[in-house]
Amino acid sequence: MLALARRVQRELNNRGIAAGLLRNSDVAITLDQRAVSANAARPALYVALHAANTGRGVHVFTELLPATNASSQNFLPWDGAQAAFLSLSGAVAGSVAAELEARKLPNATLPAPLRPMNNIAAPAVAVEIAPPSDKVEEIGGAVYQEQVAQAIAAGIAAVRGKLPEVRP
Amino acid sequence: MTRRIMVMFAILVLIALGLGVYAWRLKRRVARDEQVATQQSAAEAATAPPANGPLAPVTLYVASDSDATLRRSQMNIVLPAERSEHARAVLRALFGAYLQSPSPHPIGAGADVRDVYLVGDDTAVVDTNPAFADAHPSGVLAEELTVASIVATLNANDSKIQRIKILVNGQERETLAGHADLQRFYLAGNIGQVAKDLQ
Numbered sequence: 137m138l139a140l141a142r143r144v145q146r147e148l149n150n151r152g153i154a155a156g157l158l159r160n161s162d163v164a165i166t167l168d169q170r171a172v173s174a175n176a177a178r179p180a181l182y183v184a185l186h187a188a189n190t191g192r193g194v195h196v197f198t199e200l201l202p203a204t205n206a207s208s209q210n211f212l213p214w215d216g217a218q219a220a221f222l223s224l225s226g227a228v229a230g231s232v233a234a235e236l237e238a239r240k241l242p243n244a245t246l247p248a249p250l251r252p253m254n255n256i257a258a259p260a261v262a263v264e265i266a267p268p269s270d271k272v273e274e275i276g277g278a279v280y281q282e283q284v285a286q287a288i289a290a291g292i293a294a295v296r297g298k299l300p301e302v303r304p
Numbered sequence: 305m306t307r308r309i310m311v312m313f314a315i316l317v318l319i320a321l322g323l324g325v326y327a328w329r330l331k332r333r334v335a336r337d338e339q340v341a342t343q344q345s346a347a348e349a350a351t352a353p354p355a356n357g358p359l360a361p362v363t364l365y366v367a368s369d370s371d372a373t374l375r376r377s378q379m380n381i382v383l384p385a386e387r388s389e390h391a392r393a394v395l396r397a398l399f400g401a402y403l404q405s406p407s408p409h410p411i412g413a414g415a416d417v418r419d420v421y422l423v424g425d426d427t428a429v430v431d432t433n434p435a436f437a438d439a440h441p442s443g444v445l446a447e448e449l450t451v452a453s454i455v456a457t458l459n460a461n462d463s464k465i466q467r468i469k470i471l472v473n474g475q476e477r478e479t480l481a482g483h484a485d486l487q488r489f490y491l492a493g494n495i496g497q498v499a500k501d502l503q
Binding site for chain 1: 369370371372441442443444445446448449451478479483484485487488490491494495497498501502
């Protein structure tokens with residue numbers, strides 16, 4: 137998964153978008169620590185990358201929380217911080233899915249009850265890649281991962297103007 | 305008293321003592337066996353579905369990993385009348401579908417529902433055993449399918465149940481297998497939309 141994260145980071149950089157990784161090696165970080173670190177960095181967008189054998193292709197998730205009218209400028213509840221950003225998160229997910237579709241990669245967009253995404257005080261999506269076919273080993277294929285990374289970066293770049301500016 | 309009578313008397317005393325010890329040990333063994341048998345029958349009564357009674361149709365939302373869907377299906381099972389036992393029997397039928405081989409959505413071997421507690425009219429707390437979470441396949445989609453199928457199945461068979469919380473071995477757990485949140489109460493309305501998306 138780290139390899140895919142680095143590919144996405146490189147593709148974003150190529151499009152003039154700065155991207156940092158929460159972990160750059162196989163160290164374990166608790167879910168709360170991930171959220172704390174991400175929120176402290178005040179990102180314009182949080183992207184979680186996962187790999188799985190369930191299903192086929194790429195699934196793009198937004199958080200399964202009821203939308204709220206709470207302003208993202210106010211104090212946000214820890215368990216539901218993401219609720220104030222669901223509209224923008226949905227826009228990013230839709231854009232990434234469109235780029236996956238354009239590359240003829242099987243994909244679906246779903247809400248999911250996902251930790252620590254509910255704690256993230258910024259637009260956020262999770263991307264889970266599964267093998268593109270019945271052959272499980274294809275999930276690690278360089279060409280497949282490159283296509284997915286490009287689709288994620290292109291999808292984010294397409295909605296960049298809608299995302300909040302990174303606050304100092 | 306002759307020496308011969310004294311020896312005979314001593315032998316009889318020894319035999320009597322031996323029989324006493326034997327009888328005491330036999331009594332303890334019988335008591336222990338009875339205790340084990342009582343515990344086993346109590347455990348079986350707690351975990352086994354009712355063997356008798358008319359079959360009744362239940363609705364299951366069964367997840368399928370191959371195409372990432374949640375399929376509505378019907379099954380006939382013996383249903384207890386009491387609401388929480390009814391809910392538990394329905395979930396055990398759902399788990400049974402996942403534990404068969406081949407399985408449309410494998411979950412950990414030995415996964416079971418220990419209890420379903422109803423809090424008020426609309427809230428169900430599902431207490432699963434450790435095998436349910438410890439051996440569950442890890443992944444956002446795999447875990448979401450499990451949670452969604454539990455919530456949708458409970459609501460489909462008892463529409464009053466609108467809020468569902470999942471425990472593992474009587475305790476709250478952070479996630480099912482690293483991804484799906486088990487700290488929140490799930491709302492049947494929210495999951496209903498996910499279930500529609502997954503059909």
